[in-house]
Amino acid sequence: xxxxxxxxxIYDFDGTLARGNMQEVTFIPSVGMEKGAFWExxxxxxxxxxxxxxxxxxxxxLNHARANKAPITRALLRDHxxxxxxxxxxxxxxxxxxxxxxxxxxxxxxxxxxxHYIISAGLEEMIDGCPIRPEFRHVFASKFVYDDQGVAIWxxxxxxxxxxxxxxxxxxxxxxxxxxxxxxxRFMADDDRPVPFERMIFLGDGDTDVPTMKMMHTKxxxxxxxxxPRNSERDQQKIYGLxxxxxxxxxxxxxxxxxxxxxLIVKGLIGRIAITSGTMPDGV
Numbered sequence: 001x002x003x004x005x006x007x008x009x010i011y012d013f014d015g016t017l018a019r020g021n022m023q024e025v026t027f028i029p030s031v032g033m034e035k036g037a038f039w040e041x042x043x044x045x046x047x048x049x050x051x052x053x054x055x056x057x058x059x060x061x062l063n064h065a066r067a068n069k070a071p072i073t074r075a076l077l078r079d080h081x082x083x084x085x086x087x088x089x090x091x092x093x094x095x096x097x098x099x100x101x102x103x104x105x106x107x108x109x110x111x112x113x114x115x116h117y118i119i120s121a122g123l124e125e126m127i128d129g130c131p132i133r134p135e136f137r138h139v140f141a142s143k144f145v146y147d148d149q150g151v152a153i154w155x156x157x158x159x160x161x162x163x164x165x166x167x168x169x170x171x172x173x174x175x176x177x178x179x180x181x182x183x184x185x186r187f188m189a190d191d192d193r194p195v196p197f198e199r200m201i202f203l204g205d206g207d208t209d210v211p212t213m214k215m216m217h218t219k220x221x222x223x224x225x226x227x228x229p230r231n232s233e234r235d236q237q238k239i240y241g242l243x244x245x246x247x248x249x250x251x252x253x254x255x256x257x258x259x260x261x262x263x264l265i266v267k268g269l270i271g272r273i274a275i276t277s278g279t280m281p282d283g284v
Contacts, residue, residue: 004113005277007199007270008171009103012212013120013127013141015205016226016254019085022122023061027080031064038064054121054142054158062144062152072144072152074125081129087228089256089263090132099256099263100135106267111279114270115195119167121159121208138176140167161208165215168202171195197221199273201266205239205254214247222269223247226254226262 014021024035042057049056065072092098097105100116107114115137118127124141127133142159144152157178159167166184170176174194175183190196200221204213205228213223225248227239242248252262274280 004108004111005199005279006115006195007107007112007273008115008117008195008201009266010117010119010168010171010200010202012204012209013118013122015228016203016209017086017090017118017132018130019087019228019230022081022084022126023057025080025083025085027061027077027126030070030080031061031068033064052158052160054160055155058123058142058144058155058158062154065152073150074128074146074152075150077123077125077152078129081123081126082131084126084130086130086132087254087256089258089260097258100132102258102263103266103270106270109281110270110274111281112199112270112274112277117167117171119159119164119212121161121164124157138171140170140178162211164209164212168197168200168212168215168219171200172197199277201269210242210247213242217247217249222249224250224252224262224265226252229253229255 011017028035028038038060039057042053042060045051045060046053046056062072090099092101104114116135118136118139118141120127120139120141122141124139124143127139127141133139140159141157142155143157145154145156147153169184172193172195173184173188197216197219198221200216202213202216202221202223203226204223205226213225216223225239225242239251243251250265252265253260255262257263271280
């Protein structure tokens with residue numbers, strides 16, 4: 001029997017797998033701030049410094065934690081990550097299998113090995129505390145560097161809307177870290193790449209994912225723009241505009257339950273990948 005071909009499902013996190021921004025659920029209240037005030041201050045600091053918004057919000061987290069005499073540690077951030085508000089259907093429940101079990105089973109049926117990845121401007125440490133973290137082969141996200149006492153002292157990685165695109169190439173070439181650049185820049189024949197772009201599906205929720213979705217779309221992979229079904233019609237129409245601008249292949253609500261539009265789209269794309277890759281079993 002032929003070895004299953006690796007196929008990657010790649011997700012943004014905030015707004016794609018969970019509602020809102022992960023920092024808003026418990027971290028921002030823990031430093032005595034309201035979420036609107038926190039992001040307004042982060043934006044002001046970014047403009048004043050002519051800086052990167054991701055690095056500046058991370059610095060602001062450090063500053064407020066120090067001011068509250070509650071330094072940030074990995075364990076603290078993992079604890080905050082446990083409380084993210086995941087969209088319906090991602091976790092297994094009493095009614096049946098969760099999203100990952102169902103999608104992995106479809107891939108196996110079609111001769112594909114499904115691997116799940118995250119590329120997020122959010123915090124890796126918080127994602128590490130999220131209940132669905134074990135489902136992912138690797139997480140590319142912003143993160144801190146820590147001192148000898150395990151206290152966060154500085155941003156180590158800031159993943160913004162344009163740097164997200166490099167991680168598609170890291171998945172494509174099997175370079176699952178932030179630092180190894182020589183292998184990324186070295187020529188690698190398409191047949192030697194662990195996960196060709198044609199066997200990638202990216203799910204993102206908005207403006208910060210547009211470059212990644214567009215690149216995926218133009219490289220022969222598939223991109224899906226998802227939206228919170230609780231959002232306003234205006235927000236949803238903005239997402240639908242990505243199709244008319246030829247930036248994404250599909251738009252669907254972030255509903256991961258069996259039988260949802262997103263469920264059917266992803267299963268259909270996995271079938272399409274299987275057919276074009278020659279792995280679809282006869283009679284399926």
